[in-house]
Amino acid sequence: MINHKIVKIKRSKKYSDRFIIYFENKSVLRVSEDAFVLNPMKVGDLLSDSDIKELDDKMNLHEAKEAAYRLLSYRMRSIAELSKRLIEKGFNDVEIEFVVNHLIELNYLNDEDFGKAFILEKVKSKKIGPVALRFELVQHKLPSELSNMLIEKIYDEFPINKLISFHLDKRKIIKNTILNKKDQNRLNNFLKRKGFYWDSIVSVYSEWGIL
Template identity: 30%
Template sequence: MIVTKIEKQKNNNKRYSVFIDNEFAFGIDEIDLLYYKIKENEPLDKDKYNYILNKLLLKRAKDKALKYLGYKMRSKKQVIKKLQEYEFPSNVINKVIKVLEKYNYINDEDFAKAFIKDKVNLKGYGTFKISYDLKMLGVDEEIFKKYLYDECFINESQKAKDLLLKKLKGKNIEDLDYKEKQKVYAYLARRGFSYDSINKAFNYLLEEF
Protein backbone atom coordinates (compact mmCIF):
# COMPACT_ATOMS: atom_id res chain seq x y z
CA MET A 1 0.00 0.00 0.00
CA ILE A 2 1.42 3.36 -1.09
CA VAL A 3 0.31 6.70 0.31
CA THR A 4 -0.28 8.58 -2.92
CA LYS A 5 -1.69 11.83 -1.56
CA ILE A 6 -2.20 13.70 1.71
CA GLU A 7 -4.26 16.89 1.75
CA LYS A 8 -5.76 19.22 4.34
CA GLN A 9 -9.48 18.93 4.82
CA LYS A 10 -11.44 21.98 3.70
CA ASN A 11 -13.42 22.43 6.90
CA ASN A 12 -10.64 21.63 9.35
CA ASN A 13 -7.03 22.59 8.70
CA LYS A 14 -5.84 20.32 11.52
CA ARG A 15 -7.17 17.18 9.83
CA TYR A 16 -5.88 15.52 6.68
CA SER A 17 -7.34 13.22 4.06
CA VAL A 18 -5.08 10.27 3.26
CA PHE A 19 -5.21 8.53 -0.12
CA ILE A 20 -3.76 5.06 -0.60
CA ASP A 21 -3.12 3.72 -4.09
CA ASN A 22 -4.95 6.78 -5.48
CA GLU A 23 -8.12 6.12 -3.48
CA PHE A 24 -9.37 7.91 -0.38
CA ALA A 25 -8.59 5.81 2.71
CA PHE A 26 -9.35 7.88 5.81
CA GLY A 27 -9.26 11.27 7.51
CA ILE A 28 -6.80 11.73 10.35
CA ASP A 29 -5.79 14.41 12.87
CA GLU A 30 -2.54 16.23 12.20
CA ILE A 31 -0.97 15.00 15.45
CA ASP A 32 -1.69 11.36 14.51
CA LEU A 33 -0.41 11.90 10.99
CA LEU A 34 2.92 13.05 12.41
CA TYR A 35 3.04 10.42 15.15
CA TYR A 36 2.52 7.51 12.77
CA LYS A 37 4.89 9.09 10.21
CA ILE A 38 2.47 8.84 7.31
CA LYS A 39 4.06 10.49 4.28
CA GLU A 40 3.27 10.88 0.62
CA ASN A 41 4.85 8.43 -1.82
CA GLU A 42 5.86 6.10 0.97
CA PRO A 43 4.45 2.64 1.79
CA LEU A 44 2.07 2.16 4.70
CA ASP A 45 2.56 -1.06 6.59
CA LYS A 46 -0.56 -3.25 6.59
CA ASP A 47 -0.46 -3.79 10.36
CA LYS A 48 -0.17 -0.05 10.95
CA TYR A 49 -3.00 0.58 8.50
CA ASN A 50 -5.27 -1.92 10.29
CA TYR A 51 -4.41 -0.44 13.67
CA ILE A 52 -5.16 3.10 12.48
CA LEU A 53 -8.44 2.02 10.92
CA ASN A 54 -9.75 -0.36 13.59
CA LYS A 55 -8.34 1.13 16.77
CA LEU A 56 -7.20 4.73 16.44
CA LEU A 57 -9.89 6.07 14.12
CA LEU A 58 -12.60 4.10 15.89
CA LYS A 59 -11.65 5.74 19.19
CA ARG A 60 -11.40 9.18 17.59
CA ALA A 61 -14.81 8.77 15.94
CA LYS A 62 -16.41 7.67 19.23
CA ASP A 63 -14.92 10.69 20.99
CA LYS A 64 -16.19 13.06 18.28
CA ALA A 65 -19.67 11.52 18.38
CA LEU A 66 -19.92 11.65 22.19
CA LYS A 67 -18.76 15.26 22.25
CA TYR A 68 -21.36 16.12 19.60
CA LEU A 69 -24.07 14.33 21.58
CA GLY A 70 -22.94 16.04 24.77
CA TYR A 71 -24.44 19.36 23.73
CA LYS A 72 -27.98 18.01 23.09
CA MET A 73 -29.89 15.03 21.72
CA ARG A 74 -29.29 14.25 18.04
CA SER A 75 -30.86 11.99 15.46
CA LYS A 76 -28.95 9.07 14.00
CA LYS A 77 -28.66 10.90 10.67
CA GLN A 78 -27.18 13.98 12.37
CA VAL A 79 -24.45 11.93 14.05
CA ILE A 80 -23.60 10.12 10.83
CA LYS A 81 -23.40 13.43 8.95
CA LYS A 82 -21.13 14.93 11.61
CA LEU A 83 -18.72 11.97 11.43
CA GLN A 84 -18.75 12.14 7.65
CA GLU A 85 -17.63 15.76 7.89
CA TYR A 86 -14.46 14.50 9.59
CA GLU A 87 -14.05 11.99 6.74
CA PHE A 88 -14.04 8.91 8.91
CA PRO A 89 -14.36 5.73 6.79
CA SER A 90 -17.91 4.38 6.46
CA ASN A 91 -17.08 1.10 8.23
CA VAL A 92 -15.74 3.06 11.22
CA ILE A 93 -18.87 5.25 11.29
CA ASN A 94 -21.11 2.17 11.15
CA LYS A 95 -19.29 0.59 14.11
CA VAL A 96 -19.60 3.77 16.15
CA ILE A 97 -23.31 4.09 15.40
CA LYS A 98 -23.94 0.49 16.50
CA VAL A 99 -22.17 1.12 19.82
CA LEU A 100 -24.06 4.37 20.41
CA GLU A 101 -27.38 2.70 19.66
CA LYS A 102 -26.53 -0.27 21.89
CA TYR A 103 -25.98 2.00 24.89
CA ASN A 104 -28.89 4.31 23.99
CA TYR A 105 -26.77 7.36 23.22
CA ILE A 106 -28.71 7.44 19.95
CA ASN A 107 -32.41 6.66 19.99
CA ASP A 108 -34.51 8.23 17.26
CA GLU A 109 -37.76 7.52 19.09
CA ASP A 110 -36.62 9.32 22.26
CA PHE A 111 -35.19 12.08 20.09
CA ALA A 112 -38.50 12.51 18.22
CA LYS A 113 -40.54 12.66 21.45
CA ALA A 114 -38.28 15.34 22.94
CA PHE A 115 -38.16 17.24 19.64
CA ILE A 116 -41.97 17.28 19.32
CA LYS A 117 -42.51 18.51 22.88
CA ASP A 118 -39.87 21.22 22.47
CA LYS A 119 -41.23 22.51 19.17
CA VAL A 120 -44.85 22.48 20.35
CA ASN A 121 -44.37 23.90 23.84
CA LEU A 122 -41.42 26.26 23.37
CA LYS A 123 -41.56 27.19 19.69
CA GLY A 124 -45.30 26.96 19.09
CA TYR A 125 -44.95 24.91 15.91
CA GLY A 126 -47.72 22.80 14.40
CA THR A 127 -47.63 19.20 13.22
CA PHE A 128 -46.90 19.98 9.55
CA LYS A 129 -43.70 21.87 10.31
CA ILE A 130 -42.55 19.44 12.98
CA SER A 131 -43.15 16.51 10.63
CA TYR A 132 -41.12 18.21 7.90
CA ASP A 133 -38.25 19.06 10.28
CA LEU A 134 -38.07 15.51 11.66
CA LYS A 135 -37.94 14.07 8.14
CA MET A 136 -35.11 16.47 7.29
CA LEU A 137 -33.28 15.19 10.38
CA GLY A 138 -33.60 11.65 9.06
CA VAL A 139 -36.20 10.34 11.52
CA ASP A 140 -38.52 7.76 9.99
CA GLU A 141 -42.17 8.85 9.90
CA GLU A 142 -43.20 5.50 11.38
CA ILE A 143 -41.23 6.42 14.49
CA PHE A 144 -42.70 9.85 15.17
CA LYS A 145 -46.21 9.89 13.71
CA LYS A 146 -47.69 7.93 16.63
CA TYR A 147 -46.67 10.80 18.93
CA LEU A 148 -47.21 13.71 16.59
CA TYR A 149 -50.85 12.83 15.92
CA ASP A 150 -51.73 11.54 19.39
CA GLU A 151 -53.79 14.13 21.28
CA CYS A 152 -52.80 12.48 24.55
CA PHE A 153 -49.17 13.37 23.74
CA ILE A 154 -49.75 16.82 22.22
CA ASN A 155 -52.95 18.74 21.57
CA GLU A 156 -52.39 20.75 18.40
CA SER A 157 -55.87 22.28 18.45
CA GLN A 158 -55.27 23.69 21.93
CA LYS A 159 -51.85 25.03 20.93
CA ALA A 160 -53.41 26.71 17.89
CA LYS A 161 -55.98 28.36 20.18
CA ASP A 162 -53.25 29.55 22.57
CA LEU A 163 -51.19 30.99 19.73
CA LEU A 164 -54.24 32.65 18.18
CA LEU A 165 -55.13 34.33 21.47
CA LYS A 166 -51.53 35.52 21.81
CA LYS A 167 -51.58 36.90 18.28
CA LEU A 168 -54.86 38.76 18.88
CA LYS A 169 -53.33 40.59 21.88
CA GLY A 170 -56.66 40.93 23.66
CA LYS A 171 -58.66 41.94 20.60
CA ASN A 172 -62.08 40.44 19.97
CA ILE A 173 -61.85 38.15 16.95
CA GLU A 174 -65.21 39.44 15.70
CA ASP A 175 -63.74 42.93 15.43
CA LEU A 176 -61.16 41.82 12.84
CA ASP A 177 -61.89 42.51 9.20
CA TYR A 178 -61.41 39.90 6.48
CA LYS A 179 -57.82 40.89 5.67
CA GLU A 180 -56.79 40.84 9.33
CA LYS A 181 -58.31 37.39 9.79
CA GLN A 182 -56.49 36.16 6.69
CA LYS A 183 -53.18 37.47 8.06
CA VAL A 184 -53.69 35.66 11.36
CA TYR A 185 -54.80 32.51 9.53
CA ALA A 186 -51.68 32.65 7.32
CA TYR A 187 -49.48 33.16 10.39
CA LEU A 188 -50.78 29.96 12.00
CA ALA A 189 -50.37 28.09 8.73
CA ARG A 190 -46.73 29.22 8.49
CA ARG A 191 -46.18 27.89 11.98
CA GLY A 192 -47.12 24.49 10.62
CA PHE A 193 -50.62 24.08 12.05
CA SER A 194 -53.13 22.04 10.07
CA TYR A 195 -56.12 23.79 8.51
CA ASP A 196 -58.38 21.69 10.72
CA SER A 197 -56.65 22.90 13.90
CA ILE A 198 -56.70 26.52 12.71
CA ASN A 199 -60.41 26.35 11.90
CA LYS A 200 -61.14 24.80 15.28
CA ALA A 201 -59.22 27.60 16.99
CA PHE A 202 -61.14 30.28 15.08
CA ASN A 203 -64.50 28.60 15.69
CA TYR A 204 -63.73 28.16 19.37
CA LEU A 205 -63.01 31.87 19.82
CA LEU A 206 -66.04 32.91 17.78
CA GLU A 207 -68.24 30.74 20.01
CA GLU A 208 -66.58 32.15 23.13
CA PHE A 209 -67.25 35.72 22.12
Protein backbone atom coordinates in the same frame (compact mmCIF):
# COMPACT_ATOMS: atom_id res chain seq x y z
CA MET B 1 7.10 -8.59 3.68
CA ILE B 2 8.40 -5.05 4.13
CA ASN B 3 9.22 -3.93 7.66
CA HIS B 4 9.40 -0.31 8.71
CA LYS B 5 11.85 0.82 11.38
CA ILE B 6 10.74 3.22 14.11
CA VAL B 7 13.20 6.11 14.50
CA LYS B 8 11.24 8.38 16.85
CA ILE B 9 8.24 8.29 19.19
CA LYS B 10 6.69 11.34 20.82
CA ARG B 11 3.45 12.31 22.51
CA SER B 12 1.23 14.58 20.43
CA LYS B 13 1.27 18.21 21.57
CA LYS B 14 -2.25 18.82 20.29
CA TYR B 15 -3.80 15.62 21.67
CA SER B 16 -2.22 14.39 24.89
CA ASP B 17 -3.83 10.94 24.58
CA ARG B 18 -2.01 10.16 21.32
CA PHE B 19 1.47 9.21 20.23
CA ILE B 20 3.16 9.93 16.92
CA ILE B 21 5.40 7.21 15.50
CA TYR B 22 8.08 8.25 12.97
CA PHE B 23 9.58 5.70 10.59
CA GLU B 24 12.89 5.55 8.77
CA ASN B 25 11.16 6.06 5.42
CA LYS B 26 9.76 9.42 6.67
CA SER B 27 6.20 8.08 7.08
CA VAL B 28 4.24 8.84 10.25
CA LEU B 29 1.68 6.87 12.24
CA ARG B 30 -0.69 8.27 14.87
CA VAL B 31 -1.58 5.89 17.70
CA SER B 32 -4.01 6.33 20.60
CA GLU B 33 -2.63 5.97 24.11
CA ASP B 34 -4.79 2.89 24.69
CA ALA B 35 -3.43 1.20 21.57
CA PHE B 36 0.11 2.17 22.54
CA VAL B 37 -0.31 0.60 25.99
CA LEU B 38 -1.70 -2.59 24.46
CA ASN B 39 1.02 -2.65 21.80
CA PRO B 40 4.16 -1.16 23.40
CA MET B 41 6.65 0.18 20.86
CA LYS B 42 10.13 1.63 21.10
CA VAL B 43 12.69 3.19 18.79
CA GLY B 44 14.31 0.50 16.68
CA ASP B 45 11.25 -1.75 16.50
CA LEU B 46 10.13 -3.00 13.09
CA LEU B 47 6.49 -2.90 12.01
CA SER B 48 5.07 -4.65 8.97
CA ASP B 49 2.59 -3.05 6.57
CA SER B 50 -0.20 -5.12 8.13
CA ASP B 51 0.84 -4.00 11.64
CA ILE B 52 0.71 -0.38 10.54
CA LYS B 53 -2.66 -0.79 8.82
CA GLU B 54 -4.14 -2.44 11.91
CA LEU B 55 -2.93 0.38 14.16
CA ASP B 56 -4.10 3.00 11.66
CA ASP B 57 -7.56 1.41 11.47
CA LYS B 58 -7.80 1.41 15.27
CA MET B 59 -6.78 5.07 15.34
CA ASN B 60 -9.46 5.98 12.80
CA LEU B 61 -12.10 4.20 14.89
CA HIS B 62 -10.84 6.00 17.98
CA GLU B 63 -11.09 9.37 16.23
CA ALA B 64 -14.55 8.56 14.88
CA LYS B 65 -15.77 7.75 18.40
CA GLU B 66 -14.25 10.94 19.79
CA ALA B 67 -15.89 13.00 17.05
CA ALA B 68 -19.26 11.37 17.80
CA TYR B 69 -18.92 12.01 21.53
CA ARG B 70 -18.12 15.68 20.86
CA LEU B 71 -21.18 16.05 18.63
CA LEU B 72 -23.43 14.40 21.22
CA SER B 73 -22.00 16.58 23.98
CA TYR B 74 -23.59 19.64 22.32
CA ARG B 75 -27.10 18.15 22.02
CA MET B 76 -29.04 14.96 21.28
CA ARG B 77 -28.98 13.79 17.67
CA SER B 78 -30.75 11.22 15.54
CA ILE B 79 -28.85 8.25 14.14
CA ALA B 80 -29.10 9.63 10.60
CA GLU B 81 -27.98 13.11 11.65
CA LEU B 82 -24.92 11.83 13.52
CA SER B 83 -23.99 9.55 10.61
CA LYS B 84 -24.23 12.49 8.20
CA ARG B 85 -21.98 14.64 10.38
CA LEU B 86 -19.38 11.86 10.61
CA ILE B 87 -19.44 11.50 6.81
CA GLU B 88 -18.80 15.25 6.56
CA LYS B 89 -15.80 14.81 8.83
CA GLY B 90 -14.31 12.26 6.43
CA PHE B 91 -14.95 8.95 8.17
CA ASN B 92 -15.80 5.94 6.01
CA ASP B 93 -18.87 3.68 6.14
CA VAL B 94 -17.14 0.96 8.17
CA GLU B 95 -15.96 3.41 10.83
CA ILE B 96 -19.34 5.12 11.03
CA GLU B 97 -21.26 1.85 11.30
CA PHE B 98 -18.94 0.68 14.09
CA VAL B 99 -19.34 3.92 16.06
CA VAL B 100 -23.11 4.14 15.56
CA ASN B 101 -23.64 0.55 16.71
CA HIS B 102 -21.36 1.17 19.70
CA LEU B 103 -23.35 4.25 20.72
CA ILE B 104 -26.69 2.47 20.24
CA GLU B 105 -25.52 -0.32 22.55
CA LEU B 106 -24.65 2.30 25.17
CA ASN B 107 -28.03 4.00 24.56
CA TYR B 108 -26.24 7.25 23.71
CA LEU B 109 -28.04 7.10 20.36
CA ASN B 110 -31.75 6.39 20.46
CA ASP B 111 -34.08 7.71 17.77
CA GLU B 112 -37.19 7.37 19.91
CA ASP B 113 -35.66 9.28 22.84
CA PHE B 114 -34.33 11.92 20.45
CA GLY B 115 -37.68 12.24 18.70
CA LYS B 116 -39.60 12.61 21.97
CA ALA B 117 -37.26 15.32 23.27
CA PHE B 118 -37.14 17.17 19.95
CA ILE B 119 -40.91 17.14 19.45
CA LEU B 120 -41.67 18.11 23.05
CA GLU B 121 -39.38 21.14 22.83
CA LYS B 122 -40.89 22.30 19.54
CA VAL B 123 -44.52 21.91 20.57
CA LYS B 124 -44.25 22.95 24.21
CA SER B 125 -41.99 25.95 23.63
CA LYS B 126 -42.96 27.15 20.15
CA LYS B 127 -46.55 25.88 20.04
CA ILE B 128 -46.16 24.76 16.43
CA GLY B 129 -48.66 22.70 14.46
CA PRO B 130 -48.24 19.32 12.77
CA VAL B 131 -47.26 20.69 9.35
CA ALA B 132 -44.32 22.66 10.75
CA LEU B 133 -43.40 19.88 13.16
CA ARG B 134 -43.28 17.25 10.43
CA PHE B 135 -41.15 19.54 8.26
CA GLU B 136 -38.61 20.05 11.05
CA LEU B 137 -38.64 16.39 12.02
CA VAL B 138 -38.08 15.05 8.50
CA GLN B 139 -34.66 16.70 8.44
CA HIS B 140 -33.53 14.25 11.12
CA LYS B 141 -34.65 11.24 9.05
CA LEU B 142 -36.41 9.26 11.73
CA PRO B 143 -38.24 6.13 10.56
CA SER B 144 -41.66 7.20 9.25
CA GLU B 145 -43.60 4.88 11.59
CA LEU B 146 -41.76 6.30 14.59
CA SER B 147 -42.35 9.89 13.43
CA ASN B 148 -46.07 9.30 12.92
CA MET B 149 -46.43 7.67 16.34
CA LEU B 150 -44.56 10.48 18.13
CA ILE B 151 -46.51 13.21 16.33
CA GLU B 152 -49.82 11.57 17.21
CA LYS B 153 -48.80 11.26 20.87
CA ILE B 154 -47.62 14.86 21.26
CA TYR B 155 -50.91 16.28 19.98
CA ASP B 156 -52.79 14.01 22.36
CA GLU B 157 -50.82 15.70 25.13
CA PHE B 158 -51.05 19.18 23.59
CA PRO B 159 -54.36 19.31 21.66
CA ILE B 160 -54.19 21.31 18.44
CA ASN B 161 -57.27 23.43 19.24
CA LYS B 162 -55.65 24.53 22.51
CA LEU B 163 -52.41 25.45 20.74
CA ILE B 164 -54.29 27.56 18.22
CA SER B 165 -56.30 29.16 21.04
CA PHE B 166 -53.02 29.99 22.78
CA HIS B 167 -51.90 31.95 19.73
CA LEU B 168 -55.23 33.75 19.51
CA ASP B 169 -54.97 34.75 23.16
CA LYS B 170 -51.39 35.90 22.69
CA ARG B 171 -52.42 38.06 19.73
CA LYS B 172 -55.22 39.50 21.87
CA ILE B 173 -58.01 38.23 19.65
CA ILE B 174 -61.39 38.90 21.28
CA LYS B 175 -64.00 36.14 21.22
CA ASN B 176 -67.23 36.74 19.28
CA THR B 177 -65.67 39.69 17.47
CA ILE B 178 -65.54 39.49 13.67
CA LEU B 179 -62.14 40.56 12.32
CA ASN B 180 -61.80 42.87 9.35
CA LYS B 181 -60.43 41.31 6.17
CA LYS B 182 -56.88 42.63 6.64
CA ASP B 183 -56.58 41.36 10.24
CA GLN B 184 -58.22 38.06 9.28
CA ASN B 185 -55.70 37.45 6.47
CA ARG B 186 -52.81 38.38 8.74
CA LEU B 187 -54.01 35.92 11.39
CA ASN B 188 -54.64 33.19 8.81
CA ASN B 189 -51.12 33.52 7.43
CA PHE B 190 -49.59 33.53 10.90
CA LEU B 191 -51.33 30.30 11.92
CA LYS B 192 -50.43 28.64 8.62
CA ARG B 193 -46.79 29.59 9.16
CA LYS B 194 -47.05 28.03 12.60
CA GLY B 195 -47.90 24.79 10.85
CA PHE B 196 -51.61 24.30 11.47
CA TYR B 197 -54.01 22.77 8.95
CA TRP B 198 -56.71 25.07 7.64
CA ASP B 199 -59.49 22.77 8.88
CA SER B 200 -58.12 23.03 12.43
CA ILE B 201 -57.84 26.81 12.17
CA VAL B 202 -61.42 27.20 10.93
CA SER B 203 -62.69 24.91 13.69
CA VAL B 204 -61.14 27.11 16.39
CA TYR B 205 -62.34 30.28 14.65
CA SER B 206 -65.87 28.87 14.88
CA GLU B 207 -65.44 28.08 18.58
CA TRP B 208 -64.27 31.65 19.15
CA GLY B 209 -66.99 33.18 16.99
CA ILE B 210 -64.56 35.21 14.91
CA LEU B 211 -65.53 34.03 11.43
